[in-house]
Amino acid sequence: MKRLLLLAVLACVSWSSLPQTSSQTQEDTLKTSASEIIPIAEDTLQQYGNFKKTIQLSKKNKEFKTLGEAYIGLAQWHEDHTVLDSSIIYLKKAISLYEKQEMTKELAETYLLLVTNYSGTAEYDKGSETVFKALALYEKLGDQQGVAQCYTKICDLLYYSDSYAEGAEYCKKAIAIQEKNGYEEDLALSYRRLAENQLFLGDLDESLANMNQAINLYKKIGETGPPILACYNGRGNIYKYMERYEEAIEDYNRCYEGAKAIGLERYMMPPTANIGHVYLLQGKYAEALPYNLRAIEIMKRIGNSKNLWENYMHVSNIYSELGDYKNALEYHELYEQGHSEYLNTIIARKDSELQVKYETAQKDLAILDKEAKIAQQRKTQWLYIGIAGLLAVILFGMYFTLKNIRKKRKALVVLNSELDAKNRQNELLLKEIHHRVKNNLEMVKSLIALQSAKLEDGASKEAMLASQNRVQSMGIIHQKLYQGENLGSIEMKDYFINLGEGVLDTFNAEEKVKIECAMDDLNLDVDTAVPIGLIVNELLTNALKYAFPEGAKGQINISLIKEDDDLLLKVTDNGIGKTEGSKPKGTGFGTQLIQLLTQQLNGTVSEDYNNGTAVFFNFKNFKTA
Template identity: 35%
Template sequence: MKGFFILVLVLFQIQLVAQVISKNGKVNYSKVFVETDDFGADYLEIIEQSLPSVEETELRLQILWDLGYYSHTRNLRKSLILINQGLEEAQKAESKIWEGRMQVAQGAILLRMEKLDQAELVLTSALEKLPEPETWLLMTNLGYVHERRGDLGKAFEIASQTLQLGEKYGDTKVMAMAYSDISNLFWKQGKSVEGLEYGLKSLALFEKRGIKDLDFDFTLHVTGNNLVALGRYQEALPFFQRSTQIGKQYGFYNNLSDTYIALTDLYLAMEDFSNAETSGKEALKYAELLQNEFMVVRSLLSLGKVKKQQGFYQDAITYLHRSIQRATEDFGDRYFLSLIYRELAEAYEGAGEISNSYQAFKRYHELNQSVFNAEADQRIAHLQTEMGVAQKENTISLQEEALKRQNIIQVFTLLLTALMVFFLFFLYRIFSKKKKYSQLLEKQNQEKEFLLKEIHHRVKNNLETISSLLALQTAQIENEELQDIMIESQNRVQSMGMIHQNLYQGENLAAIEMKNYFINLGSYIIDSFDASSRISLDVRMDTLELDVDRAIPIGLIVNELITNSLKYAFPDNREGEITISLKEDQDHLYLKVTDDGKGISKNESVQGTGFGTQLVGLLTKQLDGKMTLSTQHGTEVYFEFKNRKAA
């Protein structure tokens, strides 16, 4: 029995941390609401506890995004802090795509904090950093910004664009989200028949996907709203009940507040004032926990409606004034603000305060007109037609019109066919001439390419001949200092020869791939000093192509620095490593050559002839660059060049 209890406890613990599993020092993570929804309301605490043990950048950013984004369902301020941390880490990692993803989450949070202008600015900035298939969440939140401002036409336009995006990439979640937003916008317009149609379409796709997430929960609520507006109260109730069940399972305070507001309207329609007031207070409780002023305003509006419908007009006026006070002058959603003033006008009227009622109704009318204006209606109707949701025109009149057009089309088709035949013949003649000309140009290009490769080959052979002559001369010199000078000269010639070898052997005759060049050059110099058994070379860079005018001076600089390291950094046959890196960033090149040798002490006199140092300085000036020397740990030489062809 005791063993069974332990087994149950272990199984419970495994389920509890299903999204974060640490095994053999490695953290495996299942993305919440993407790969799994098998967890409870404490999933955010579990993710947060696991974060300090995650070091791998990509995984850490994913966990930070999930933690920050889904925290907005409970605590907006904490959510913003987490996403700002994620944004800093993404920028530090120089990951544009993660920077964009963090900005989308940041925009979503700012939107819910009623900072609409900031949200729009952040979302617009993120657009250029994300690949098109990932822009759907950005577009969705951008649509919410316009919806909150009362520009339902623009919100509808963005929702239709999101739908096209989902259809283009076959993304079920994106299509479901777009249908959900369209359903909500139709409900706001008072077009609940169309709203219900799109809400049910959305739910079918969410059910097919099989993940109970924030958006599925919201769509249950939206579908219920449309049913309430159609007077189908008993049908609406199960949608709201399922929505609250999911909201409590995962701690979606924002959706819980929203759904309890909708339940208030449902119970009011059924004249169940007790449940209506209870639901309104639950909505306010979750809105206060979330610290979301938008939801607080709407919750107070719901309680005001309950009191007004009960005939407690002064209580209703109190709640509605509290709602307006919480909204402030900067409240972005003119639609809900207009509803508050409409309820306030009716409450004043019930209390016999006609003058106040008139002023409140006047304000309601102004706000309502700004949301439901002719231009917005026209835009929505046009988009509705494009998506195929407008009523079809009379079938018979369409057929008659089609017959008339058919006659015109037949005549037009004959004329067009004749023109096309003539045009195709004309194109064929042009194509034949261009093909011959292209073949001639291709032949000339091949000849020029062959000649250019031959030139580079001969230059490389000549440089090798010079290098061989220097080697023969070196063998006859007994003075070690002169031998070193000759070997260095031979290496300089060889470094230039390798450039020309890469040019005639590579596919690109105008540029050299530097990483492979550094590997070959470094290996050659280390071999020339007979040090390959004790000195290793590490080239830390991505593939990078440079033109000859920049490649040769940089090659000579690297040649001098490797030679200096081999001569002075590793005395008494010490083992060590030489590291080279070169990267390009917009209009600059950054070169770094380091060794882990003995370094250079402050009082140490200059060794050798100093020619190598002088040569490096001249080449740096030629490339319009600057050099920095560090001797804290071994020797590190850092160069910054302007990214343009040398003169």
């Protein structure tokens, strides 16, 4: 809006003050200076028309400064009306003009405006490239305020790339410059960005203190518009993660009402979504739903898609909790589309960062070792010098070595602390992945159950039931992964117990059939546990369907032991058994699946039909944890 006012100040004569004689032609009007023709416009459509007229006249009269300001004014107009793509186009026109005219200061300022729009459209790679162009120009000009503004922009981009620690360091560099030179308005923004990064680093108290510092600075300079509204929304986020929900909602409402009062819909979207999230965290699903749906509608309308996938996820979870599985599935599919690539990118980047950290640590250790050897060699050489020199060299060498060792130890402690933090972040991320996979499998299971309820054909229902049990067996594995301490292994005895309970519940056979797991605790790798779980699921399903006809009672025993290089699985029941070599009942798909999974684990299978049915497996290709 500042650029709109700047352009309006250039107006000296309004349209109503121009002579309106019949002899005045369009060509006469075009000869008028661009800075003299545009009046102050209250109506937004009139503003748009005035900017277009300014561009036309500036081009004709070669008033490049005014032309650049008009391009930026139109970009700001489109941004205020949430048409970010058009805003980017006009900013690029201004950039092209300033490059040709070698207007370095204006070019750097326009680059920063373009970074803001790229952030709004979630094009962070383009934003990063652009902000470093601006930084190079400001450094060339020696403009410390511009340099600090670039650091703050970089901090913001790193925030949306989940590089919170690096982002916080850039904000601190910006704050040091701004406090030294008294750039209070810029300083307030830097404190806000620092607080946002600290929030996701887990430094909630420091984050809250810095956000309050930003709010106080904005109040001091009399700011009442979007900058302080964004701070209220940010402080609400901090309160939310501190579980101070009432204070969070107060700040979100303060942001929403302020944005509504000045007519900026795009600033009404974040507090709307966040209020819904607070209610979701409190388990108030019916209250949360309208806020999240409203937030999605605003995001779609204004073209801000940064957090759209997150709100799809919230709405899907809410509908699932409310029992509306159709809408839950619809929004879950929308969430998957937006989140899958994002999540894969994060995992790849985290793995890469950990690898770099590990290699750096190894290099530091090698350097430390070499330095210690060099110090020792120096001491050995000095031993051949006179007795007087020998004592001095030994004392100096001891002091130098101890000082270096302490310094390196401190560096290693810091490095280990950073690696531990990264490991904890990755562990939380993996748990979240397994949790969401388990939730997805539960949703698939529910959908199969709903579809099965609509079927009348017995064979189709049995196939659906079998599929439901298979999905359940995999879902239990992911549940054990995110609930357990070891994210890479499954404790099989506990898993078989849970699997058996689930299958008995599916067939409503808890009172008729008992499942026993006579085995010691055994932890297996996920790649081994999944096929074994599917095999046991098929055997349990077959036993409950065919071994105990007409409601007969019985018992099923499961055991899994490791002997030397073999993994032995045995599943037995005391049912009616079957004739050896007879054709499998049903479609035979379960039997075929068991054979394929056995081959996958490089195993063999044998059967015994004395006193019921017993199936024995010997697996060669397996991993324990």
